[in-house]
Amino acid sequence: MNQRKRISRRRALRGLGVTALAAPVAAVSQTAAAASTHGPTPPSASLQVRDRDSGAPGKEAILGRSDEIFPRHSEGDLVRLADGKLLAVWSRFKNRSDHGESEVVGRYSEDQGLTWGEIESFASISEAEHSSNSNLMSASLLSLSSAGRIFFSYMGKEETEPENEDFNRKIRSAVYARFSDDGIHFSRPRRISDPDHYYVVNNARALQLSSGRILIPTAVALDPGKELGWIKQSCLTFYSDDQGANWKQGSACTLTPQDVPGRESRELTLQEPGLIELKDQRILMVMRTRLNHPYKSLSEDGGESWSKPVPISEIVAPTSPQTLFRLPQSGDIAMIYNNNSLGAEAKWSERRPLAFAVSKDEGRSFRYRKVIEEVEGRCWAYHSARVYGDKLYLLYYEWYQGHPTFFFTDFKLSIIPIEWFEA
Numbered sequence: 001m002n003q004r005k006r007i008s009r010r011r012a013l014r015g016l017g018v019t020a021l022a023a024p025v026a027a028v029s030q031t032a033a034a035a036s037t038h039g040p041t042p043p044s045a046s047l048q049v050r051d052r053d054s055g056a057p058g059k060e061a062i063l064g065r066s067d068e069i070f071p072r073h074s075e076g077d078l079v080r081l082a083d084g085k086l087l088a089v090w091s092r093f094k095n096r097s098d099h100g101e102s103e104v105v106g107r108y109s110e111d112q113g114l115t116w117g118e119i120e121s122f123a124s125i126s127e128a129e130h131s132s133n134s135n136l137m138s139a140s141l142l143s144l145s146s147a148g149r150i151f152f153s154y155m156g157k158e159e160t161e162p163e164n165e166d167f168n169r170k171i172r173s174a175v176y177a178r179f180s181d182d183g184i185h186f187s188r189p190r191r192i193s194d195p196d197h198y199y200v201v202n203n204a205r206a207l208q209l210s211s212g213r214i215l216i217p218t219a220v221a222l223d224p225g226k227e228l229g230w231i232k233q234s235c236l237t238f239y240s241d242d243q244g245a246n247w248k249q250g251s252a253c254t255l256t257p258q259d260v261p262g263r264e265s266r267e268l269t270l271q272e273p274g275l276i277e278l279k280d281q282r283i284l285m286v287m288r289t290r291l292n293h294p295y296k297s298l299s300e301d302g303g304e305s306w307s308k309p310v311p312i313s314e315i316v317a318p319t320s321p322q323t324l325f326r327l328p329q330s331g332d333i334a335m336i337y338n339n340n341s342l343g344a345e346a347k348w349s350e351r352r353p354l355a356f357a358v359s360k361d362e363g364r365s366f367r368y369r370k371v372i373e374e375v376e377g378r379c380w381a382y383h384s385a386r387v388y389g390d391k392l393y394l395l396y397y398e399w400y401q402g403h404p405t406f407f408f409t410d411f412k413l414s415i416i417p418i419e420w421f422e423a
Contacts, residue, residue, distance in 0.1 A: 046116060047063065048061065055373045058414060058417055060415070063411050065410055066407075071407050071408065072100075072102075073093070076204070077141045077203050077395065080386075081182070082182070084112075088106055089141060090139065090395070091139070096409070101135055104154055122186065123152075123189065124136070129191075130176065136176075137154065138382075139153070144244075149179060151214065151244055152179065152186055154176055155199060158171065168230070172196065174191050174193050175216060175218065176190065177192050193238065198220065198230060201218045202274065205275065213303070215237045215302075217273035217303075220236065231265060232266065234252035235270045236253065253307075271288040274286050274287075274322055282298050285297045286324060294317055296309065315368070316341055317338055317340065318340045318346035320337070321337075322336065324385075327422055332359060335356060336354070336372070338380075339355035339357075339371070351381040352379040352380065354396065355370060356421065369421075378401065380396045381396060392421060393413065394413070396412055397409050398410045
């Protein structure tokens, strides 16, 4: 590791003119605790939320704090268990790369998110069922309608060119699923996708429809010769009608040169889809693009097929994902996204501010509403939005600008009164 990477978090933040966050962090392991800039933490210690000091009101905590051993914590989800506990999970990396070694870890809260226990491992590449030799990341948690059973899914990457260090090298990625009756003991992982493509599933994307069907949206390159890459991806869903016992793959939603004339192939990619069920039981899919706007598509058959994708022209966003959830009082659809007027010209390091828009017409149009996060020197993306009671539990990564890609990336929780989104 070079000298720049080994710089301590506190020293690096001082260099940025940012005060180091002071929330206590539980030890991730004896080794990590000893090496962390926070120093050793007793095993019995818990993490507590604190008042938010910018943007939206409420409480916040860093559930996964970066250090020299685990420099990146990102892409996670949260679910409320049958006994009222909360479980949050996320990707913890041993380096900063999207393809770097990582596992899925998590914490439990017994008091609706005010305090959190120690970090535990939930999925590791050491498990024999994983063909992945690179990483496991981008977890989704879903409380199924079947007596509170918990569905847990994530993607695992497998290097096909381990000697190639190019970010765009060929790589496979599969989707895995496991289940739990109590949110503590999980079944062994089972691959639900084929092993011969690069499937990209974001965190917090699994959805159960009112019919009981489970959907997992994914982006994948389907053109011959490009199966193991991310350029010219299309979007589709895996779906199950028997509570996750068996899975089928739907048809793809894709862009063609005729849809967007004059664009290069890499700009015709649809990525990182997110879903929401509409009041008439159709499914709305939103997708990340390099075309200044997110795109959307509709399914009238439960996610098996999709309409021609069209831009959400009233929303300008960089190449970063959007997350949908429904406001409980008004019934409107809210979209979490990066409201950056540079659109596709914005760099990945300019995923800011974190904001939300609202649709009052079931996804036909969206209107910008408010900023959730805007602090100089930081950016945010890869969100999970879960409404429980009168609060939104919003999770996302927080990265400190001025450092290598995804180095010093924390996994953050904000607990925001839902009335603030409704107002």
